[in-house]
Amino acid sequence: MAREGERGRYNRPRLSLHVPEPQFRPGDTVDFSNIPVSEAGAQARPDEACQPIETTALCYDLVRVLGDDHRAHGPWDPRLAPDELRQMLRDMALVRAFDERMYRGQRQGKTSFYMKCTGEEATSVAAVHALASDDMVFPSYRQQGILIARGYPLIEMINQIYSNRGDKLKGRQLPIMYSSRAHSFFTISGNLATQVPQAVGWAMASAIRHDSRIAATWLGEGSTAEGDFHSGMTFAAVYNAPVIFNVVNNQWAISSFSGFAGSERTTFAARAIGYGIAGLRVDGNDPLAVYAAVRWAADRARSNNGPTLIEHFTYRAEGHSTSDDPSAYRSAREREEWPLGDPIMRLKQHLIAIGEWSDEQHREMDLALAEEVKAATKEAEKNGILGHGMHHPFHTMFEDVFEELPWHLEEQADQAIRERQIKWPQ
Amino acid sequence: MASVIGDEEPVSLSEAPVRSLNMIEAINDALDIMLERDPDVIVMGEDVGYFGGVFRATAHLQEKHGKTRVFDTPISECGIIGVAVGMGAYGLRPVPEIQFADYIYPGLDQLISEAARLRYRSAGEFIAPMTVRSPFGGGIFGGQTHSQSPEAIFTHVSGLKTVVPSTPHDAKGLLIAAIEDNDPVIFFEPKRIYNGPFDGYYDKPTKPWKDHPDAKVPEGYYSIPLGKARVVREGQALTVLAYGTMVHVAEAVCREKGVDAEILDLRTLVPLDIEAVEKSVEKTGRCLVIHEATRTSGFGAELAALVQERCFYHLEAPVERVTGFDTPYPHSLEWAYFPGPIRTGEAIDKLLGA
16 A cells, blocks of 8 residues: 555655675785875975865875885975884884784683784884874774884783783783873773774863873774764864874774775765864875874974874784684785785885895894794793683772772672682682 | 761861852852862863853853863763863863763763773773763753753763762762762762752742751862761651652651651762661661662662662561652653652652551
């Protein structure tokens, strides 16, 4: 029985719902020739104090410094001293060596979970090289490069990953959810994008206090869909907060490609313009471009010229975490075909091209870093691995819920300790 | 410990000059004092700046303390709480206002997963010393989006403290304690009693706070410790566990019926003053739990469970609950929803008859 309303509509065109679909699925051959790769050095570099709208073109382009000739080009070349470049290379290589070992450790049952950042090392390491060491960072879960670049001891990271008795976070957090106030590194949340308005709040506080420190936050392209991202952008624009938003567009949010966050319609950098925030879109696998963009944004924020959103265009070379198998949802060829290469290889080749590095030195460095990670792992294992009883005392489970233990938690702590005595009488 | 005004400690401040204030003025006074005393205190929220808040709780504070201490925010509760978490991490002591408790839900993730968990997940490296003020409860014809009492959502979260004052005197002292507390505090202000104590008779003229003994608010700084209940009146026949507006309803009903009830104003739901609850119920043997919020999984269920777990052998009747109904707060039938004198009186009769 056709209702009256339907009769009135029968002549109109039928609607259809668009559900995004990635270009390639498992088994597909991969052709990325549709991804525009801008010429290195061809992007204009506006003044750090420019109006946000003057960055519009840069939100659709790709800031690139390192060319196919492995040389640095154009106005975004940060002209870093060879020592700093070598330090950056070393930090990135250490992150990769660390990831390799921790991934293996998880597979060997030493912990429950791990997340690599392979291919994305520049988006944290080069970015944090461009900040002051006391600028506050509000990372997401794939920025281990920040801690490593800031010199956080590997053994502390591994203690946390193993949730052992040496873990400063007392075994309370999922592996890799680090926290280090001493390194101006905010406690990582497992809930996505919550750190974005928090970074803005920290930056507002710094401005309220006439401090000189700025804040920077990282989130994936997928989590730009969260309301927190938009709240954070709004507050940052309203109060002209000294904050940098690093959107790491690694193309994949677990199994959902960036299209589910809107990449089919526009770039993530372009989100900035609507808020009245400066936006930059950079080749996230070009450490010099990442450094230059973050440095530009940091200088802008520090001189009270407001926030910047940077889209780091990169590729997640590995799975989301140890809990997923990327071959189940995307083509294994993507990693090899990725048109922007690998950040470590690119910086290595640049250093070789300018006569400041060699294959031999690189091999020696990699061997030394692997040894460094191995030694730290052995040392951390003395404090135990997950599930082997060498955790913090039971009572710590109830501490830090509040500053002081209220009666109901005291009672529950007694219960937990009683249960333990029944289970392991001695 | 700082000077305390509580029933247990009448303190030197009893000599402090006293003014008669309504609850809004008392809250404004507390904010003013804390902005003055502590440069880390920041007051922010929708319309709280120049205008002074839709209920006037922040009136003149911006004028007095400046635009970077007291300011308006975008209409984003997620943003307000999220930004407050970041400010707390910096070392400030933010006091965000959520204009109505009904609006707080977009900020829940930031409250529950972030503010409440920072201390725990960072092993004390980062804390969220914020006090989220929010007017709550019905009785002002606010309809379903300006009348809710969502306290049980927050008492269910580990890491949050929940406070509900019922008088101007307590509102000031508790708010000061909440702001000084190093844990995140949800401070629900029963907006029906902002201007006067409400006995549940919506069809009778409202009395102002002016002549009420608990509207006498000492000038200057004082705090009331969180986690301490107040004995509103002593009695032998039954114990009433109440907070917020319902303290006044319970008081009026017991007075009218001539029931020798002991009424406890819980003041803080988490941490709860369990000793005061036990002491009273063990004495009277009968317990009425009363709140305006919906019934199922309300805080009253927790209170009833605690009383039967801890005082069972003193009980002479089942614990009774008087609550709002499990419906949204209806606009036109607001007074049919509200747990007023009839519902309360019946429950008391049942308890005493058992």
